[in-house]
Amino acid sequence: MPVPDSGALVAEPDGVLGVAGELRVGQVEQKRIAGLIIGKESMSAVTLALLGAGLRGQSYARHAVAAGTGRVIAIAEPDPYRREAAAAEFGVSPDQVYADWTDLAAAGRLADAVIVATQDQMHTEPAVRMADLGYHILLEKPMATSEDDAIRIADAAQRNKIMLAVCHVLRYTPYTQTLKRLLDEKRIGRLVNVQHLEPVGWWHHAHSFVRGHWRRQDTSAPMLLSKSCHDIDWLIHLFGQTPAKVSSFGNLTHFKASERPPGAADRCVDCPLEPTCPYSAKRLYLDCLADPGRHFWPLSAITKNRTEDGVLEALRTGPYGRCVYACDNDVVDHQVVNMEFPDGTTCSFTMSAFTPMEHRHTRLLGTHGYIDGDGHTLRLVDFLTGEEENVDTNAGAGPSAGDGHGGGDEALTEAFLAAVSTGDPTLLSTDAAESLASHRVVWAAERARTTNTIVHLDERAPR
Numbered sequence: 278m279p280v281p282d283s284g285a286l287v288a289e290p291d292g293v294l295g296v297a298g299e300l301r302v303g304q305v306e307q308k309r310i311a312g313l314i315i316g317k318e319s320m321s322a323v324t325l326a327l328l329g330a331g332l333r334g335q336s337y338a339r340h341a342v343a344a345g346t347g348r349v350i351a352i353a354e355p356d357p358y359r360r361e362a363a364a365a366e367f368g369v370s371p372d373q374v375y376a377d378w379t380d381l382a383a384a385g386r387l388a389d390a391v392i393v394a395t396q397d398q399m400h401t402e403p404a405v406r407m408a409d410l411g412y413h414i415l416l417e418k419p420m421a422t423s424e425d426d427a428i429r430i431a432d433a434a435q436r437n438k439i440m441l442a443v444c445h446v447l448r449y450t451p452y453t454q455t456l457k458r459l460l461d462e463k464r465i466g467r468l469v470n471v472q473h474l475e476p477v478g479w480w481h482h483a484h485s486f487v488r489g490h491w492r493r494q495d496t497s498a499p500m501l502l503s504k505s506c507h508d509i510d511w512l513i514h515l516f517g518q519t520p521a522k523v524s525s526f527g528n529l530t531h532f533k534a535s536e537r538p539p540g541a542a543d544r545c546v547d548c549p550l551e552p553t554c555p556y557s558a559k560r561l562y563l564d565c566l567a568d569p570g571r572h573f574w575p576l577s578a579i580t581k582n583r584t585e586d587g588v589l590e591a592l593r594t595g596p597y598g599r600c601v602y603a604c605d606n607d608v609v610d611h612q613v614v615n616m617e618f619p620d621g622t623t624c625s626f627t628m629s630a631f632t633p634m635e636h637r638h639t640r641l642l643g644t645h646g647y648i649d650g651d652g653h654t655l656r657l658v659d660f661l662t663g664e665e666e667n668v669d670t671n672a673g674a675g676p677s678a679g680d681g682h683g684g685g686d687e688a689l690t691e692a693f694l695a696a697v698s699t700g701d702p703t704l705l706s707t708d709a710a711e712s713l714a715s716h717r718v719v720w721a722a723e724r725a726r727t728t729n730t731i732v733h734l735d736e737r738a739p740r
């Protein structure tokens with residue numbers, strides 16, 4: 278049943294749900310997408326149902342509406358504040374506003390496509406059910422938290438002949454598109470080895486993976502799945518093949534009770550050591566108050582009351598005020614994965630909490646040259662001529678969710694809507710089967726880490 282409209286809440290003009298950083302609905306001019314001119318008045322705007330009006334759901338919906346290529350016509354969200362604010366922001370009719378995705382699904386197919394932006398452990402059932410209803414699906418990563426569930430999703434997509442794009446936003450950034458083109462043009466000859474670093478960032482790690490949603494394997498997923506499935510997928514994309522063998526090591530080394538300094542309190546607001554602790558929640562979130570660029574993320578994850586009192590109350594009572602050495606987290610804070618591909622080429626991946634939060638760094642070594650990439654610029658050195666070329670990929674946006682992941686959020690949304698609008702799946706970088714294949718590598722690497730073995734992948738796994 279739809280939720281009765283309270284009629285009371287209109288998204289605040291500068292409120293958490295009303296504005297996502299620089300993203301303002303309705304200010305975007307016509308855009309050229311995949312060869313089509315699609316404007317905000319376009320009659321072909323794809324209709325969307327939104328399952329989960331949390332941070333990710335809001336972001337994709339805003340990009341769709343801002344581009345003029347999508348229209349949110351149904352919402353399912355249990356949190357009354359988020360639900361009503363999103364319904365008001367997107368102008369959703371009260372009879373299409375639901376408190377639970379199952380209620381929205383019970384109404385049958387309401388829209389062309391659905392955005393599934395619920396938490397990690399709530400992807401499979403909505404994805405399978407919505408596929409069976411015939412919706413095209415934009416599905417947040419990780420696809421699912423178990424291999425069996427990911428297979429169920431891929432099967433449902435295939436059975437129903439729908440388009441399903443997993444939100445591997447890195448694939449869609451201008452930076453990646455340029456890098457992939459340079460590799461495909463063989464500008465460094467044959468790619469032989471890649472070294473790739475995912476710098477999670479010390480405060481980001483504390484926010485999301487010690488205090489936040491993704492801190493525990495049993496309520497979310499292992500770190501490699503919840504965070505670095507992006508990187509494994511991206512590396513597979515660059516190599517153009519899935520690995521044959523993987524090994525992995527990684528541990529939770531720092532954010533645990535044995536590392537707790539003597540005298541530290543359970544909460545930062547009560548802690549005598551807080552001024553000297555780099556992981557102080559007080560410093561992190563009070564500083565966000567002064568920076569509008571960090572209001573949507575990470576601040577809106579901890580409170581909807583964006584005042585000093587609101588933040589301090591959240592730190593006194595909520596999960597984000599806890600000492601990083603006194604949480605119930607168990608995911609690793611650093612991990613390495615080595616991969617060998619069927620043709621003998623290799624790749625090493627490192628994820629670490631103990632870095633600034635910045636774009637990934639990658640060194641791609643080929644037979645005729647190499648490329649160093651920092652998320653903005655690609656420095657290509659040619660072995661024959663010794664010449665160095667710096668390619669600025671126009672990646673103005675920063676790496677965080679608040680920054681739209683280097684332009685990836687927006688580009689993915691536009692590609693998905695263009696694919697649905699034209700019925701052309703080639704506008705997407707991946708389909709469900711390919712995402713399943715890259716997720717399988719993550720599960721294999723995690724198995725390698727936890728069993729201290731080298732895991733051989735089934736080379737016949739779908740790509």
Ligand SMILES: NC(=O)c1ccc[n+]([C@@H]2O[C@H](COP(=O)([O-])OP(=O)(O)OC[C@H]3O[C@@H](n4cnc5c(N)ncnc54)[C@H](O)[C@@H]3O)[C@@H](O)[C@H]2O)c1
Nearest residue numbers: 329330331332333353354356377378394395396397417444
């Ligand atoms: N692609 C990326 O780069 C990226 C980045 C961050 C997070 N994520 C993923 O996106 C997903 C969502 O993350 P988030 O940060 O938006 O989390 P969130 O908690 O802000 O949003 C999830 C929303 O789902 C809602 N929900 C819960 N039960 C529901 C139900 N039965 N029906 C409908 N909605 C329901 C919650 O109330 C919440 O508002 C996660 O799987 C996360 O791992 C992806």
